[in-house]
Amino acid sequence: MIKWLKKLVKGSDFVATKKKISVIALDPRAGKSYGEDIAGLFSDVADISVFSMLDGSAAGVLERADLFVASTDAYGSPEELAKHIPLDSQTMAIEASFRWSELRKLKELPAGSKVLFVNMTETMAREAIAQLEQFGITHIHWIPFYPGASLEEDVHIAVTPDEMRYVPPKMETVIDIGQRVCTSGMMIEIALRLGLESLLEGPAFQEYARSVATSNYSFDQMFARSVRLESLFHILLESLEDGVIGINEKGEIFACSRQAEDMTCVSAALIQGKRCEEVFPYIPFAACLRARQTLPAKVIKVNSVNLSVEVVPVIRQNACIGAFALLQRFNDVEVRQNELRGQLLHKGYYAKYSFDDVIGQSAAIRRTKETLTRMANSESPILLIGETGTGKELFAHAVHRASRRAAGPFLAINVAAFPENLLESELFGYEEGAFTGAKKGGRPGLFELAHRGTLFLDEVEGMSPALQIKLLRTLQEREVMRVGGNRIIHVDVRIVAATNEALERKVREGTFRRDLYYRLNTLPAVIPPLTERGDDMFLLMEQFRRELNGDFRLTEPVQDFFRHHTWPGNIRELRNVVEYFIYTDHRDITMEDLPPTLLLSGDALSRPASAPAARQDAPAPSMSDSFRFVLAQLYAASEARTPMGRDKLLQKARESHVPLSQQEVRTILSEMAEQGLAHVSRGRGGSQLTPKGRELWEIGQR
Structure with a gap:
């Protein structure tokens, strides 16, 4: 706490040496533009370097920097980004917007006009269109255009963010609004991350903020954070x-x-x-x-x-x-030092939700709450089984709050989001000098910090075999040893684990230890997907609507559509839909107001109430965009008579600008294997479509 207070009172305005900011983007031109925006405000106090995936400069592990600012399309996933930056690096995402001067040009276009928005990929074009509509450019009909897209004959106006190379010829009017610029909220975050708050008071930042289109949210957040920081000092002074x-x-x-x-x-x-x-x-x-x-x-x-x-x-x-x-x-100094270090390194380790926060009246959700309430009174491990987005972490919070450990800490970690070496140090801690970059004095792991509390391990199926052995020993012996250490530390921790895959199958395949499975599976509980919760979805929508301060109501056709939608993203997808409805600014939501993602794959994602039951032997994949992409790549590989591994699939996804993570690829391949669509081999064997899988793809192309 003393070190934290020193940072507070010293004033973050004094900078002894220049900071280092690394900007990472997919396209080199976009990266250069973002780098120039950041340099315009921070060049006096920071050195800015720019890297790009397309020109190869972002390949390999990059040099250490005080802050890595990366576009979401640069590497495709946080896991991939972690492979290219040093351990324990500070990262944040690039947020882009438009200048008010460019938006004024677009507002002058004739109402009702059909206008192409030209960009590198369909995803980038649609994201930009959504942002333009958010800023009020809704009087024209936007059409996303990208390499490979078809062109309507009666379109004569094109708008592009500095991508003239993709504008189709013979356009009568072409408006180049230039590369999107970094938002003022992003600049605020950079200053806060690097302790450069004084720059926010200067005329350069104020002029930049006035020129970039944004809502008042970022500024409200900045001022609220400043007030909280000042108030925090006075509270700390007395506490x-x-x-x-x-x-x-x-x-x-x-x-x-x-x-x-x-x-x-x-x-x-x-x-x-x-x-x-x-x-x-x-x-x-x-x-x-x-x-x-x-x-x-x-x-x-x-x-x-x-x-x-x-x-x-x-x-x-x-x-x-x-x-x-x-x-x-x-x-008191020596006694409190270790306790304070834990508080400094990991803040907010408490359960935020109880069973009262679980919204729903369906029989499935009531049964789940009753079961887990009884399980909470036990000290045995609990395994939460459910699809992605069903709220497994919320139930983990609730279990802790209902247990005898409610007064103790609650810590959560997504196991699949960490590389093996980083996960080990996160879970078990490390001693000083254990590896390059290890902090002076070492650091306690999550097991130590969760002493006499609960540790939630999400996506536990993603843990490597080596760490499974170490976790099993910790659960059996109730003791840990830090990485690079030589002393035993006794811990009293209850484990709540979660998985969205069939662990029994992974045990049979040999990728998950049988003894660890039975240790974690002492008290299993299935979290029902949204499709099994009946009209709970409307209670949840109403709660999300209130939280987001929205005002809309669903028409009967939309309600009927929702009742028969398969909701592959479950509650997380439902919340996204609610937020989309709010931005439509329509009071009555009709079928025309549904998000495009619900309609693009309507046949695959939704099923009419009158649809006949599928044959028992017919495959029933979700056929999401990601599933189709993997199926298409495996089909192409089978045509070439060669198997395709996960790494090759990820490479193809990056080349096609399809956002796919390693975990998503594993899940899709496992689903294909279960449905008999593909043979999935471990190691270098790769995956191959079965005749059934080839037939599924060929039927879809007819």
Whole structure:
């Protein structure tokens, strides 16, 4: 906490050395544009480097930087991004918008006109169109256009974000609105991440913010965060167990916490405004103001009590405007150090939701809540089984809140989102010097931080065999050993695991340990998908509508469509739909207002109520866009009479700008194997379509 407070009071405006910002984009021209936007505001205090996937500069592991700013299409997934940057790197996504000056040009186009929006890919074109409509460019009919798209004959106007190379010839009117620019909210986040908040007060940032189209949300967030930070200091001043004494640039006392009063036997009310050397001659405030540097902690005896006293200057715009003395009782320092480190490294480890937060009246959800409420009273591991987006983590929170460990910490980690070496250090911690980049003093793992609480392991099926062995030993022996360490640490942790795959099948395949499976599967519970929850979906929609401050209602045809939609994304997909409806700005939602993603694959994703039952032996894949892509690639490979592995599929996905992660590819291949559509081999064997799989693809092409 002392280090956190030092960062707060020192003022984040003083920058001793330049920061390093690395910008990563798919297209080099877009990357250059984003880099120039960032350099326009941060070049005086940061060096900006630009990397691109298409020109090969983003390949391999990049050099360390203080912040990596990456476009979502650069690598395709957070997991892929993690492979190209050093461990423990700070990352954030590029957020792009348009300049108001360009939007004004578009508003002058004749109402009702058909207008092409030309971009590199269909996804990029549709995303840009959605953003333009969000900013009020709705008086024209947008048509996404990209390489390979068909062109309607009666379209004569094209708009493009600096992609003239893809504009079809013979367009009567072409408006180049230039590369999209970084949002002002993104610039705020960069400044906050790097401790450069003072730049936000300068004229350059204010001018930039006025020129970029945005809502007031980012600014409200910035000012609210500033107010919270200021309020937090005053709250910390009174709530810290450490004593805090503050002086201004004249050496006059303006702050003295209750703890400092107790340690020094003075009254804060009586010393306000007095010279520091008169009241605290043993605290070297004057030396700190002169040196403008932190004076390391030293032990001073005050009233027969040994105090550790550290003095920290307050720097603002290169000027020293005061200092703070941080006081600790010496005997408490060592005891509290490890506890405070855990709080500093991992904040917010508590369960946010209870069973009351689970919305629904269906028999399936009531039965699930009753079952898990009983299981919560046990100390045995719980395995939550359910499709993606069904709310498994919410139930994990609720189980902890209903258990005897409710007063203890609750920690959650998505196992599949971490590379093996990083996951090991996250779960079990590491000692200083355990590997390159290891922090000084080491770091406790999640098992240590979850002591006497609950640890939620999401997508546990993604854990490597080596880590499965280490996890099994931890569960059996209730002890861990940090990476690079040699001492045993006893832990008391309850495990709640979750999976969206059939672990029994992975056990049979040999990719998941049988003994670990039975250890985690002590109390299994199935979380019902949205399709089994009846009209719960409308209760959930109403809750999301209130949360998002929307105002709409569903017509009967839409309600009937929803009742027969398969909802492959479950509750997560439902929330996305609600947010989409809000941005339509329509009071009554009709079938024309449905998101395009629900209608593009309507036959595959939705089924009419009167549809006859499928044959028992017919395959029933979800046929999502990702499923179709994998099926198409395997079909092409079978035509070439060669198998195709996961890595090759991911490479093809990146080349085609299809957002696919390793976990999604594994899930789709497993689904194909279960339905008899493909033979999936482990290792280098790759995957091959069966005759049934080839037939499915050929039928779909007729």
